[in-house]
Amino acid sequence: MLAKLKDIFQDVKEVGKKNLVLLGNEAIARGIVELGVAGVFTYPGTPSSEIPTTLFRAKDVLKQKGYDLYLEWSTNEAVALESAYGFSFSGLRTVFICKHVGLNVAADVFLTLVNAGVLGGLVMIVAEDPEMHSSQNEQDNRWYTKLANIPMFEPSDAREAKEMLKSAFEVSEKFETPVILRTVTRIAHSRADIPLNPITNPNIPEDMKLKIDPSRFVCVPGNARQNKLRILERVERISKYMVGSNWNRIEQGKKQEHAIITSGSAYAYTREVINHLELDFPVLKIGVSHPFPKKIVGDFLKVYSSSTILIIEEADSVLETFVKKLSFEENFLGKIIGRAEGITPPHGELTTRKLLKGLSRVLNQEVSIPSIPSIEGDLLFSRPPVLCPGCPHRATFYALNKSVPKRHRIVSTDIGCYTLGASPPLNAGHLVICMGSSLGIGSGISQIPNQKEPIVAIIGDSTFWHTGLPGLVNAVYNNSKLLLLVVDNAATAMTGFQPNPGEKLSIAEAAKGVGVNLVTEVDAFDPKSSLEVMKEAVKFDGVSVIVSKGECRIQFVRREGLPDITYLVESSRCVGCHTCINRIACPAIMWSDQKNDKGKVIPIIDQFLCARCGLCSEVCPYGVIVPKSVKEVLGE
Numbered sequence: 001m002l003a004k005l006k007d008i009f010q011d012v013k014e015v016g017k018k019n020l021v022l023l024g025n026e027a028i029a030r031g032i033v034e035l036g037v038a039g040v041f042t043y044p045g046t047p048s049s050e051i052p053t054t055l056f057r058a059k060d061v062l063k064q065k066g067y068d069l070y071l072e073w074s075t076n077e078a079v080a081l082e083s084a085y086g087f088s089f090s091g092l093r094t095v096f097i098c099k100h101v102g103l104n105v106a107a108d109v110f111l112t113l114v115n116a117g118v119l120g121g122l123v124m125i126v127a128e129d130p131e132m133h134s135s136q137n138e139q140d141n142r143w144y145t146k147l148a149n150i151p152m153f154e155p156s157d158a159r160e161a162k163e164m165l166k167s168a169f170e171v172s173e174k175f176e177t178p179v180i181l182r183t184v185t186r187i188a189h190s191r192a193d194i195p196l197n198p199i200t201n202p203n204i205p206e207d208m209k210l211k212i213d214p215s216r217f218v219c220v221p222g223n224a225r226q227n228k229l230r231i232l233e234r235v236e237r238i239s240k241y242m243v244g245s246n247w248n249r250i251e252q253g254k255k256q257e258h259a260i261i262t263s264g265s266a267y268a269y270t271r272e273v274i275n276h277l278e279l280d281f282p283v284l285k286i287g288v289s290h291p292f293p294k295k296i297v298g299d300f301l302k303v304y305s306s307s308t309i310l311i312i313e314e315a316d317s318v319l320e321t322f323v324k325k326l327s328f329e330e331n332f333l334g335k336i337i338g339r340a341e342g343i344t345p346p347h348g349e350l351t352t353r354k355l356l357k358g359l360s361r362v363l364n365q366e367v368s369i370p371s372i373p374s375i376e377g378d379l380l381f382s383r384p385p386v387l388c389p390g391c392p393h394r395a396t397f398y399a400l401n402k403s404v405p406k407r408h409r410i411v412s413t414d415i416g417c418y419t420l421g422a423s424p425p426l427n428a429g430h431l432v433i434c435m436g437s438s439l440g441i442g443s444g445i446s447q448i449p450n451q452k453e454p455i456v457a458i459i460g461d462s463t464f465w466h467t468g469l470p471g472l473v474n475a476v477y478n479n480s481k482l483l484l485l486v487v488d489n490a491a492t493a494m495t496g497f498q499p500n501p502g503e504k505l506s507i508a509e510a511a512k513g514v515g516v517n518l519v520t521e522v523d524a525f526d527p528k529s530s531l532e533v534m535k536e537a538v539k540f541d542g543v544s545v546i547v548s549k550g551e552c553r554i555q556f557v558r559r560e561g562l563p564d565i566t567y568l569v570e571s572s573r574c575v576g577c578h579t580c581i582n583r584i585a586c587p588a589i590m591w592s593d594q595k596n597d598k599g600k601v602i603p604i605i606d607q608f609l610c611a612r613c614g615l616c617s618e619v620c621p622y623g624v625i626v627p628k629s630v631k632e633v634l635g636e
């Protein structure tokens with residue numbers, strides 16, 4: 001059962017409740033208010049989004065408790081980290097949250113501010129997505145810790161994630177450094193029994209005075225050199241401080257022919273597997289992976305010098321690299337087995353089954369691998385992700401396909417729900433790389449000599465504000481020739497409907513403001529008018545912008561409810577041309593078992609899926625998809 005907001009943020013002093021089953025991200029949100037954090041800065045991204053979303057939804061609940069939390073949906077991760085950094089000069093506890101690729105967006109500010117350090121506690125919660133359930137790359141941000149010289153805490157489950165947050169703040173405040181708390185999808189999105197501690201309201205002074213030392217924080221070369229020395233010395237001090245921390249610990253085992261070193265989420269899989277196989281191996285669990293805990297790893301290698309060391313980690317071979325390097329320095333003569341020997345897969349998420357297979361391989365023994373219970377019949381079948389019924393992007397791409405033929409165009413698209421439009425039959429996308437890249441890539445393609453196909457760049461409203469705007473300025477400045485199609489659904493829908501600057505700012509006005517001479521707003525649900533505008537805009541000699549406005553249907557229906565008019569195929573008149581299915585692929589339109597007089601199968605509209613947008617009735621060339629009152633059709 002899902003926890004209710006008032007339960008997540010209950011005051012344990014009042015109700016005396018001590019434990020609650022929470023999602024990993026909810027547990028972290030709870031931890032944030034237990035620790036008296038005053039400012040949270042973020043750009044939404046899966047699998048981190050539920051942390052700020054939970055806090056955002058709870059703002060009133062917290063306010064009633066006198067807890068004044070500043071929560072900012074920043075325009076992108078770089079701005080979020082800059083703002084978090086600025087806020088942390090208050091000395092108040094501050095949190096920055098992003099998904100793994102968000103750290104790339106913030107990398108410039110990140111890699112310099114870490115040198116200058118912080119004056120108040122600043123924890124960066126970075127959520128990774130091994131297996132790329134909802135991401136464009138699989139990136140192991142542990143590599144960043146070496147580059148940035150920043151401490152990293154790696155919880156192995158939701159409970160630890162909340163507990164480590166406290167230690168992360170302690171290290172941040174003691175050593176004046178930002179600290180990363182690294183989670184992964186399975187920690188963020190799994191549930192666990194979480195002990196609750198009292199909520200601590202931030203202690204905000206009546207008269208806030210800031211003291212910012214320019215000799216440290218103005219990062220010109222002379223000061224930056226001093227900061228570099230300071231950070232090297234700081235890492236050494238943190239390294240010593242972490243010796244003896246229970247986050248890095250040896251768990252004894254009786255069978256000593258093998259000994260395991262593991263960290264973060266991989267620890268949970270390791271425990272499950274060695275318990276299942278009754279392999280009582282000693283385990284070195286690393287919870288703080290940077291600064292690399294040389295002392296405890298060195299001790300472990302010495303104690304188990306005659307054992308084979310197994311390294312179990314998720315994502316890249318980061319731990320393995322550092323352990324092997326240390327083993328040379330320590331003259332360790334035993335064998336170290338890691339990813340190269342096949343104990344863990346070279347890519348993707350680690351699972352219990354994958355680890356069982358890996359262990360079976362390296363231990364050279366048959367192990368029983370529990371089978372996944374199969375579901376009888378055809379209840380589960382694989383299907384590609386598709387745009388929702390009633391999605392305005394479907395209508396926009398339908399108009400685009402009618403106005404700019406698919407065979408004669410290059411479409412550079414971007415990150416958001418609309419990326420799904422790249423699939424057939426809409427085919428609205430030849431390439432997508434990262435947030436905001438559609439404009440830069442489209443602009444570059446438009447500059448290729450003798451390239452004559454029209455270029456269309458597609459971007460969503462939130463992504464436009466995130467990192468699209470500089471690409472638009474660049475395209476205008478460099479006289480590129482392309483059509484920018486902004487699919488404005490008035491929501492950051494893919495990550496859970498977080499607000500974005502489009503609530504207050506106009507994309508069309510911004511485009512005009514940076515010098516675009518042809519800017520038009522169209523109604524996404526009026527494809528006939530949109531396609532005429534698109535036909536003209538794509539011929540424009542320069543940058544043209546069309547903002548196709550149509551609210552996300554889910555958001556609309558949640559607020560307004562479904563319209564009273566639905567749509568129905570008049571099967572007696574339908575000629576079975578399949579245009580409605582082949583052109584727009586709305587999941588609510590499907591084949592029936594009826595045939596027309598030419599033997600063609602007739603489609604039907606699933607009234608429980610249909611979002612009543614009316615696009616299909618525009619698309620049907622024979623006008624046989626007709627509006628009907630819901631009462632008439634469903635008897636509601």
Ligand code: SF4
Nearest residue numbers: 574575577578580620
């Ligand atoms: S487009 Fe119209 S005529 Fe063609 S199959 Fe669909 S409902 Fe029938």
Ligand code: SF4
Nearest residue numbers: 390586610611614616
């Ligand atoms: S009205 Fe047509 S296009 Fe819109 S959701 Fe229903 S079936 Fe799909």
